[in-house]
Amino acid sequence: MSFASHDSATRQSQGEAITPEEIASSDAVADEATARYAMILGDDALMLSQRLSSWISRAPELEEDVALANIALDLLGHARFLLTYAGTAWGKTEDDLAYFRDEEEFRSCRLVEQENGDFGRTIARQLIFSTYQHQLYSRLVHSTDPTLAAIADKALKEVQYHQDHAAQWTLRLGLGTEESSRRIQDGLDSLWSYVEELFLDVDPIPALGDVAVLPSSLREDTLHRLREAIEAAGLTVPEMSGAYGSDRTGRFSEQRGYILAEMQVLARQHPGATW
Amino acid sequence: MPEPYRKTLVRQVSQHAHSEIIGMQPEGNWISRAPSLKRKAILMAKVQDEAGHGLYLYSAAETLGTPRDEMFDQLYTGRAKYSSIFNYPARTWADVGAIGWLVDGAAITNQVPLCRASYGPYGRAMVRVCKEESFHQRQGWEILYTLSHGTEEQHQMAQDAVDRFYGPALQMFGPPDSDSPNSGQSMAWNIKRFSNDELRQRFVDMIVPQAEALGLTLPDPDLQWNEERGHYDFGELDWDEFFSVLKGNGPLSRQRLEHYRRARDEGAWVREAAAAYAGRQHQEQAALAGA
Numbered sequence: 035m036s037f038a039s040h041d042s043a044t045r046q047s048q049g050e051a052i053t054p055e056e057i058a059s060s061d062a063v064a065d066e067a068t069a070r071y072a073m074i075l076g077d078d079a080l081m082l083s084q085r086l087s088s089w090i091s092r093a094p095e096l097e098e099d100v101a102l103a104n105i106a107l108d109l110l111g112h113a114r115f116l117l118t119y120a121g122t123a124w125g126k127t128e129d130d131l132a133y134f135r136d137e138e139e140f141r142s143c144r145l146v147e148q149e150n151g152d153f154g155r156t157i158a159r160q161l162i163f164s165t166y167q168h169q170l171y172s173r174l175v176h177s178t179d180p181t182l183a184a185i186a187d188k189a190l191k192e193v194q195y196h197q198d199h200a201a202q203w204t205l206r207l208g209l210g211t212e213e214s215s216r217r218i219q220d221g222l223d224s225l226w227s228y229v230e231e232l233f234l235d236v237d238p239i240p241a242l243g244d245v246a247v248l249p250s251s252l253r254e255d256t257l258h259r260l261r262e263a264i265e266a267a268g269l270t271v272p273e274m275s276g277a278y279g280s281d282r283t284g285r286f287s288e289q290r291g292y293i294l295a296e297m298q299v300l301a302r303q304h305p306g307a308t309w
Numbered sequence: 310m311p312e313p314y315r316k317t318l319v320r321q322v323s324q325h326a327h328s329e330i331i332g333m334q335p336e337g338n339w340i341s342r343a344p345s346l347k348r349k350a351i352l353m354a355k356v357q358d359e360a361g362h363g364l365y366l367y368s369a370a371e372t373l374g375t376p377r378d379e380m381f382d383q384l385y386t387g388r389a390k391y392s393s394i395f396n397y398p399a400r401t402w403a404d405v406g407a408i409g410w411l412v413d414g415a416a417i418t419n420q421v422p423l424c425r426a427s428y429g430p431y432g433r434a435m436v437r438v439c440k441e442e443s444f445h446q447r448q449g450w451e452i453l454y455t456l457s458h459g460t461e462e463q464h465q466m467a468q469d470a471v472d473r474f475y476g477p478a479l480q481m482f483g484p485p486d487s488d489s490p491n492s493g494q495s496m497a498w499n500i501k502r503f504s505n506d507e508l509r510q511r512f513v514d515m516i517v518p519q520a521e522a523l524g525l526t527l528p529d530p531d532l533q534w535n536e537e538r539g540h541y542d543f544g545e546l547d548w549d550e551f552f553s554v555l556k557g558n559g560p561l562s563r564q565r566l567e568h569y570r571r572a573r574d575e576g577a578w579v580r581e582a583a584a585a586y587a588g589r590q591h592q593e594q595a596a597l598a599g600a
């Protein structure tokens with residue numbers, strides 16, 4: 035049982051901790067394609083966790099410091115499982131993958147890499163991503179790969195809470211004041227062109243069959259749920275086409291480099307060190 | 310409840326709460342750069358715990374009739390005090406270890422006796438807080454232990470952090486008893502149970518063997534076991550530094566407060582929106598009930 039997830043008093047989501055150490059010490063070894071898929075999911079979780087964690091000590095209310103930390107911590111947990119599992123294909127650890135890959139080797143989507151902006155924009159990003167992730171994990175629990183299915187099972191309960199948190203705030207901001215409604219609408223508008231990237235069937239997913247969930251198969255339900263949450267808050271679903279370059283390579287993103295520069299700096303100053 | 314007792318208690322509890330909140334900043338500053346994902350998770354959980362401690366303590370203070378917003382306002386306007394230690398910078402990763410080991414360690418030494426404080430809600434909050442603080446201390450010790458036994462540079466980093474945090478951590482117990490205006494009354498009321506100097510001694514006695522186990526030294530040439538007293542003797546601390554930091558001239562005193570204010574200012578519209586939404590829900594429910 036990991037120290038962090040077990041001892042913290044203020045966790046709010048329901049997830050039961052399994053540890054990356056358990057995955058690393060199990061016999062499960064991912065094949066190359068499955069590992070590349072786990073890396074896509076893990077990188078999304080890691081980048082979003084990194085972004086969200088900088089709200090800690092900066093949130094509008096003390097309760098939100100706790101809640102956003104909690105969500106960031108859940109996502110970090112998912113990232114650790116997924117990267118640990120991915121690493122088994124190449125004899126690498128979660129930290130090898132998180133700290134010693136370069137920009138072009140990450141596979142995160144641009145949505146999670148975007149700057150936090152104000153609370154409205156952060157909630158807009160949370161709403162979009164947690165709605166997508168909830169759809170994703172509800173299907174991934176049926177993966178024919180038992181490790182991915184187990185990870186999805188643990189993550190699902192947590193992501194359900196993330197989605198609820200975002201939807202509740204969307205209501206409050208959308209129906210709160212004129213200013214709050216304008217700010218969250220701005221957030222949705224500025225992020226919406228990165229939504230389509232979530233549904234692109236990038237390599238190697240189509241070849242994985244029932245091991246993975248085809249992103250395009252999530253599109254209809256995710257957009258439907260998003261429309262419901264946005265309209266319930268008196269807001270408008272932006273009408274725009276996806277931004278060019280939806281291939282998760284990082285070749286069309288400026289944000290990734292800054293995130294990695296900060297995240298990796300200390301680890302790279304001391305290659306091979308133990309922490 | 311006699312008014313002077315209530316006032317002193319609110320001051321003590323709210324200062325403690327403010328310290329938890331400002332205390333999130335030095336370590337929070339390392340979450341994004343933590344050198345492994347496991348350390349990142351542990352640190353994030355720790356800083357989250359401190360926010361939780363702030364929440365329990367503000368609630369305990371509220372039961373004494375001082376609203377939370379009033380306490381926030383005192384901190385915002387710089388009228389409230391919080392532990393001076395948080396006005397020191399967390400410059401290196403080893404500082405995260407030193408803060409956990411020494412600062413959370415000193416906090417525990419201060420707080421364990423308060424679990425039996427005369428005011429129930431405070432004592433109960435403290436029981437929960439102390440349980441978590443001891444995990445915090447342990448994780449700090451583990452960070453330092455790993456660094457101390459790592460590469461030469463890592464060992465240096467750990468020693469340097471301990472050198473910088475040792476003195477300020479010992480000063481967390483407050484000025485010497487001979488120079489502490491409020492202590493006597495608080496002890497008589499049983500909202501403080503041991504004197505500053507007694508607690509400081511207890512802390513030194515605890516950390517000396519722990520430092521040995523870490524393979525690190527403490528920066529005090531006068532530190533030695535006194536067989537007769539059954540305690541460690543230690544050297545005079547720099548009280549000029551202490552009083553100067555206390556007056557608001559700590560290395561980061563201004564930045565800490567500005568960080569807090571910025572968060573409050575930037576969150577104002579969110580709190581307004583939440584209040585407006587809640588008000589409307591309330592009205593709608595009242596209208597439904599009336600219909």
Ligand SMILES: [Fe+2]
Pocket residue numbers: 329358359362438442
């Ligand atoms: Fe605390």
Ligand SMILES: [Fe+2]
Pocket residue numbers: 359413441442445
């Ligand atoms: Fe603590």
